[in-house]
Structure formats: C-alpha cells, structure tokens
Amino acid sequence: MTDRSRHLIGLLLGAEEDWPQAFEALLHRVGTVTLNGTEHEFGSRRLTIEPFDLTDPVRVGLVIDRLAYWYYHPREWLKKAALMNGTYLLNSPFTFQSMEKHSAYCAMLRLGLKIPKTVLVPYKNPVDNVRWAYTSAKYNKEFDLDAIAEDLGYPLYMKPFDGGGWRGVSRINDKVDLHSAYDASGEMLMHLQATIDYDKFARALSIGAETMVMDFRPDEPMHNRYAVSHDFLSPSAGHQTVAISRIVNAFFGWEFNSCEMLVKGDSVHPIDYANACPDVAVTSLHYYFPWAISALVKWSVFSLATGRRSSVDLHTERYFEIADDESLDYDAKVDAYLGLADEHFETAKYHEWCAEHLGDFDLRVRDWFAGPDFDRLLRETVTTTYPAHEHDQFLDHFRGLLNQWVVEQG
Numbered sequence: 001m002t003d004r005s006r007h008l009i010g011l012l013l014g015a016e017e018d019w020p021q022a023f024e025a026l027l028h029r030v031g032t033v034t035l036n037g038t039e040h041e042f043g044s045r046r047l048t049i050e051p052f053d054l055t056d057p058v059r060v061g062l063v064i065d066r067l068a069y070w071y072y073h074p075r076e077w078l079k080k081a082a083l084m085n086g087t088y089l090l091n092s093p094f095t096f097q098s099m100e101k102h103s104a105y106c107a108m109l110r111l112g113l114k115i116p117k118t119v120l121v122p123y124k125n126p127v128d129n130v131r132w133a134y135t136s137a138k139y140n141k142e143f144d145l146d147a148i149a150e151d152l153g154y155p156l157y158m159k160p161f162d163g164g165g166w167r168g169v170s171r172i173n174d175k176v177d178l179h180s181a182y183d184a185s186g187e188m189l190m191h192l193q194a195t196i197d198y199d200k201f202a203r204a205l206s207i208g209a210e211t212m213v214m215d216f217r218p219d220e221p222m223h224n225r226y227a228v229s230h231d232f233l234s235p236s237a238g239h240q241t242v243a244i245s246r247i248v249n250a251f252f253g254w255e256f257n258s259c260e261m262l263v264k265g266d267s268v269h270p271i272d273y274a275n276a277c278p279d280v281a282v283t284s285l286h287y288y289f290p291w292a293i294s295a296l297v298k299w300s301v302f303s304l305a306t307g308r309r310s311s312v313d314l315h316t317e318r319y320f321e322i323a324d325d326e327s328l329d330y331d332a333k334v335d336a337y338l339g340l341a342d343e344h345f346e347t348a349k350y351h352e353w354c355a356e357h358l359g360d361f362d363l364r365v366r367d368w369f370a371g372p373d374f375d376r377l378l379r380e381t382v383t384t385t386y387p388a389h390e391h392d393q394f395l396d397h398f399r400g401l402l403n404q405w406v407v408e409q410g
C-alpha cells in the first residue's frame with residue numbers, strides 16, 4: 001500500500017485577488033506527486049486573522065505571506081509558526097524585520113558588492129522623548145550636511161534607511177533641494193546616496209531557486225514598467241544580476257523577494273533589495289505573471305514534498321570567509337557566493353526534481369493561461385483596477401502581452 005501525505009499551503013493576503021486565484025488554480029493542476037512510494041497531494045487555504053494560543057498546532061506546512069509587513073498580528077503568528085511548529089515561510093519575518101534597507105546595504109558592502117557610497121545622517125527632528133533634550137545637548141555632534149553632499153556629489157538621493165515603495169525618496173540636485181528635503185524628513189531617518197548614472201534598471205524577482213531579471217522603467221506608468229525584452233543586458237551583467245539576486249536572498253534567508261540593480265556597462269550596482277512583499281500583480285507583471293505564479297507553485301510543492309527545512313539562523317561567516325580571501329577578485333567572489341547560494345536553494349536539485357515530478361506542469365500552466373478561466377480573472381482584475389472608460393484599452397493591452405507569453409511557450 002502506498003502512503004499518502006497531504007500538504008496544506010497557507011496564503012496570508014491583503015487586498016489582492018488576481019495572483020491568489022491564479023495560484024489556487026495552478027496548484028490544483030499539480031495533481032499528485034509520487035516520491036519514494038509516498039503520494040503527495042497539495043491544497044491551499046487563505047489564512048484568517050484570529051486569536052491564537054502560542055502553543056496551538058499549525059495545519060499549514062508552508063505560508064506565502066503578503067501581509068505581515070504591514071500588519072503585526074499575522075507577523076507574530078508567523079514567528080510563532082516558525083519557532084514552535086517548523087512552518088516553512090516565504091518569507092520569515094525574523095530576517096526581514098531586522099534586515100531593512102540599511103542593514104542590507106552594510107551586508108552586501110561587506111561582501112564587496114558595488115553599493116553606491118551611502119551616508120546615514122541623524123534625525124532632523126528629535127524623537128519625542130523627555131530625555132532627548134539632555135542627550136541631544138550633550139552628545140549630538142554638529143555636522144556639515146553640505147560637506148557630506150558635496151563629497152557624494154550632486155545629484156544625489158535622499159531616502160529613508162528602511163525605505164520601500166518610493167516613500168520619502170528624493171533626488172537632490174543642489175544645496176536648496178538638500179536642505180528642503182532634510183527639513184521635510186522630520187522623524188524619518190535618512191540616507192544620502194551617490195547617484196548611479198545607469199544605462200539599464202534591472203529588477204529581479206526571485207522565488208526560491210528561480211530568478212527572473214526584468215528590464216524595468218521606473219518612469220513609466222505601473223502597467224508599463226516592465227519591458228518585455230530578453231537580452232537587454234550584456235552576458236556578464238546578466239550573469240551578475242542573477243547571481244546577486246540569489247546571493248542576497250540566500251544570505252538573508254529570503255525566499256520571495258525583488259532586487260533592484262542599476263547597470264552601467266558591465267557594472268552592476270544593487271540599490272534596493274529588501275522587499276518582503278514583492279509586487280506580483282498581473283497588472284504590473286503582465287507577460288511575466290505566468291512565470292511568477294508557476295514558480296511560486298513549483299517552489300512550494302518542491303519544498304513541501306522534499307521536506308525542505310527553513311531556519312531562523314543566518315550563516316554569514318561562510319560568506320565573509322570568501323569576502324576576506326584576498327586571492328579572489330570581484331568576479332571570482334561573486335561566483336563563490338553564488339555557489340553558496342545555489343547550495344542553500346538546492347538549485348540543481350530543484351530543477352531536476354521539477355523535470356522529474358512536474359514534467360507536464362508547464363503545459364498545464366500554458367493551457368490555463370490560454371483558457372477562459374484566466375481570461376475571466378483578467379477581466380475581473382481590470383474591471384476592479386481601472387476606471388470604466390479604460391477597461392477595453394487595458395483588457396486588450398494585457399491580453400496581448402499574455403497571449404505573447406502563451407505563443408512563446410510553443
């Protein structure tokens with residue numbers, strides 16, 4: 001008799017309906033996976049927010065989280081699930097809360113990656129605390145903001161140390177901009193950062209062992225930010241962008257993340273790569289949406305069926321040993337870090353496993369995206385996202401891009 005193992009995937013969701021419905025539909029199409037005589041089946045449920053006893057059992061083996069970054073109750077539930085129940089998390093709040101943009105800059109600088117020169121300045125406005133006046137009078141050292149800016153060079157960027165979603169980001173062209181932006185920063189803690197004058201903005205979305213590097217155009221409206229272009233980087237820059245994204249994620253234990261890199265010639269400069277809840281909306285990813293949702297399904301199924309464990313520890317010393325090895329140049333270090341990252345994500349095993357156990361899944365994915373259920377979902381999403389007079393235009397736009405994807409799958 002064969003053993004059966006039933007796995008449940010929890011979805012922690014905000015307002016989105018598009019990708020969860022696609023995920024549920026595709027997960028259903030995985031069917032049964034037989035591994036060493038055990039039949040594995042997969043299901044999902046949307047998690048609700050309710051009181052929990054810290055010792056309660058957790059029924060889901062893996063959680064995909066799009067909510068805990070903003071909402072603390074599920075965040076604490078995730079921590080309990082990770083520590084008490086060994087639940088596999090995409091992502092773990094332990095590493096995301098403690099590693100916001102600033103710490104991520106420090107860690108990747110430590111590895112020798114090309115982070116633009118960055119300075120953290122003290123708060124413009126003192127924190128609201130009665131002891132502050134004394135501390136400030138005694139210990140807050142006066143500093144010359146203009147001199148820091150001149151050293152970095154204009155134009156420069158001023159942005160919060162824990163940034164995300166363009167909150168509080170400004171491009172500073174001169175002294176006047178500098179002082180008005182700093183005055184306006186109030187109780188936000190700010191970085192000043194040298195500008196990278198880039199040719200290409202590469203935005204990589206990573207899900208477990210899979211990475212898609214996309215040609216991002218930040219000045220375009222949301223529906224048009226990702227260009228569909230496959231060879232927009234040189235082979236060397238292309239290799240580095242994939243490697244850096246995977247290294248960042250393995251280093252911090254992140255499973256579902258996006259990494260923004262500014263590329264000038266063959267030089268790749270990561271500037272923003274701690275995005276705990278990366279955008280996977282069909283209205284922004286369009287052509288890349290089927291890849292993203294099927295990667296989420298495949299990585300979840302692989303992790304559950306193979307019993308992959310996650311850990312709340314980081315093993316930074318292995319990376320730092322490479323960083324400190326003076327016999328290695330930049331490219332050799334990147335390749336050595338990538339070796340650790342691929343070991344962490346079991347990249348080779350993952351691809352072999354998918355080929356062996358999910359052989360015709362990609363075809364099912366294609367058929368679903370070519371069929372009426374996806375078209376209904378797309379229509380629903382467009383209707384709820386755009387004003388009525390734009391429905392036809394956007395429906396045509398996204399149908400065109402997704403149809404291109406379907407056709408290219410052969």
Ligand SMILES: Nc1ncnc2c1ncn2[C@@H]1O[C@H](COP(=O)(O)OP(=O)(O)O)[C@@H](O)[C@H]1O
Pocket residue numbers: 116157159163164165166167169193194195196197218260262271272
């Ligand atoms: N050092 C830089 N050089 C050039 N452009 C930058 C730099 N830093 C930020 N930008 C621009 O500002 C945008 C927002 O900055 P980012 O660090 O990504 O903040 P957020 O975390 O809010 O997304 C980037 O997408 C990029 O267009």
Ligand SMILES: [Mg+2]
Pocket residue numbers: 165166260272
């Ligand atoms: Mg950004």
